Amino acid sequence: MNNIELIEKINELKKEKNAVIVAHNYQNDEVQEVADVIGDSLALSRYCADNDKDVIVFCGVHFMAESAKILSPSKTVLLPEIDAGCPMADMVTADALKEEKKKHPGAVVVCYVNSSAEVKAESDICCTSSNAIEVVKSIPEKDILFVPDKNLGSYVAQKVPEKNIILWEGYCITHHRVNLDQIKEIRNIHPDALLLVHPECQKEIWEQADFVGSTKQIIDFARESGHSKFIIGTEMGIMYKLKKDNPDKSFYLLSQGLVCPNMKKTTLKSVYTALNEMKYEIKLDEDVRLNAKKALDRMLRIG
Ligand code: CIZ
Ligand code: SF4
Structure with missing residues (x-):
């Protein structure tokens, strides 16, 4: 099947199974395109807890799908690639x-x-x-x-x-390897760009930044900023939304090494297979789930 056929099939299966596709900001572009919601793990977990779908296809890594299941135990939560983990x-x-x-x-x-x-x-x-x-x-x-x-x-x-x-x-092995030489090099090429970095980078990196924040905060900052050029110090999947939201602004990835191999495992094909074969279903021990939920709920109450 080519991508157009895959997207058609995914949309048919979504209706048939009353499913929703959520994708993290670090997912492949093709996955973000087919998703109903794109966001960070907090926004996606909140969305999963609130909607009325029976099935959640979580395009991200294992801990994110687990969080969705912790908050939405009656729903079927599917992680399309079962070995998409997070080394951190x-x-x-x-x-x-x-x-x-x-x-x-x-x-x-x-x-x-x-x-x-x-x-x-x-x-x-x-x-x-x-x-x-x-x-x-x-x-x-x-x-x-x-x-x-x-x-x-x-x-x-x-x-x-x-x-x-x-x-x-x-x-995080992906963010931890960003180094000062890469900052020097890219600032030489784009001296007037603002440097926006994720706090998973090392201290010496975020100390150099014009703005430090999560993916959501970086996306919001770039949209609201009067500046038009940005160097981005987080996983490259975020470039999809940054460019889509701001067609007149320019974004440069701080390092070509900012790729999370686990986030990149999910493809259109795996989303299709997940829905078609209803896999891989996240299951949790109920005691673990309830205790984990206490910690998540205490966070969610803060807002
Ligand atoms: O919370 C998340 O989704 C992660 C892992 C990163 C971010 O900054 O959004
Ligand atoms: Fe984990 Fe990948 Fe996020 Fe790093 S970028 S924290 S390895 S999921």
């Missing part, structure tokens, strides 16, 4: 977190949504890169164990200095 999420396990908690008995555990349902279940509150600062500020206690992203954790620590943030040794 795999850098913390529930057992390792339990051990670390013993070393910091009074600390509140803040868990970046890039984590498994089991790790969320061991945490007090979740955060995303959009709301991490607000989440940490909302906690009365001073000691905070922040897992798993040490780069986002350092960024929050700088913005909320009154807290004692204990970091975990985790990071």
